[in-house]
Amino acid sequence: MSNALLSKENAMSDQFPVVIGICLDAEAIWTGKLPADAYRPVLLSNGAFAIKEGLKPVLELLDHHGIKATFFIPGITADTYPEALAEIRRRGHELGSHTYSHRSVLGLTPAEERQEIARGIEAVERNGGVRPTAWRSASWEWSKHTLDYILEEGVTVSCNFQDRIRPYRHFRDGLPTPVVELPVQWHLADAPFFLYGGDVQRRIRPAAEAESVWMEEFDATYDWPGAFFHLTLHVQLIGHPGRLKMLDRCLTHMRGRNRTRFLTCAEAALLVE
Template structure:
């Protein structure tokens, strides 16, 4: 694919391809020497409460498609919150601002239950198709809207579809965010670099292996089909946790209410939580709490890290 100068990648100079690679890169690892309370592993569960927004983003306004998203808020999210409450597990919910406006009681309910609400775009837009000004405006508008709906200013972002444009990092840094959770360069948190320079932003990496969507998505008029049995996904996620436990690292999981919240799938999450609960030395944390802890341990010294650490400390009490 030719670039803006009409050059194919095989024609690029070393300075060009090296510059592309170094634009956003993983910096120093941030896995601490110990977790709070002497825990051996940190568990950070997250849910992307997209609901109707992916359909709306694509101009899909017919009731059938929208009803799939409605299930996420109407049925799945309450079941998930009750399950987390039963196990005493905090989680992070990434909510497009339009989703929060459609379901404000849900968004506020997350906070009231002690969970985190993070930035997840305005309408689950594809930021790599936006100009920098539009991406910046939507990201700031999303943060303002989530704060107005929930009463809490978000400190972290997960970009919609994990898309990361050439401008995303600069916008997040300008906003003073504590962390991002959209990239995949490690199993454990790390500091983000911009053109080789430390940014002070924590990355809590995601991975498609630890996401419910690739296993369970269904698109009637496309090739997406849920070929993987739910119990097979339980085996994968349990193995991911067990290895994180052996290494003393982080087990991070990304789910979607409208996907994981169906009966045969929610039992997978329930059994996974039961398995994790069988280990006494586990620290359960929101992504904000995790990012604040590793930032403080590494002395990143950002204002966002200090404020988030104080907020997390208050919630832990």
């Protein structure tokens, strides 16, 4: 076994990586689902909360805990709110791409998908001053072309698949690619608990329910060799006072375990051979 592989295996056993992936969708959370939603100002205000109220306390909470996160930003949000990207970057967080208009690949042609990916990355680079290498699709969906398209754009980290609790490398034609997958899980995201409105009519859950699920999973995953913990948040959902208090408790609990290491997506991907 190579020294490099031994080093990376030891790194994963000596620490428990925790990745906080935060989507700054703003209004794109609705306009990407249904173009007609662009004419629903009250519904759009639900997404605008991310910019007007949610982002500042989320950033302050991360600062309080000394945590650097990865923010996934649709290109349309980057073009509309460049000052938000500047503030996120000023505080030392990683900027990731989240397509351009937050449209699911399920309704796109191959040409449209390629454009969504390329335009989204270019918008974050143009407004954030750095080309993102971490990428999350809208609604965690891929097509048979997605891997080819993100490789063309220089993406090295994907946060979309749900098949493992350990990071891994994507292969194409039997050969390893530069793209590392940092798997996500629906029960480790805030949307199933808090997303409501438009065509999404779930029952809104108490913050304590999310806290119970997340901390139960954190404590159990902590003991699995080579595993990591990936929490997916949305500023417009988590950035409310009661939910922020819950997140504060979660982060305090995680920091209390001695092997916990908070990493950006780019940092976590470096642990994969």
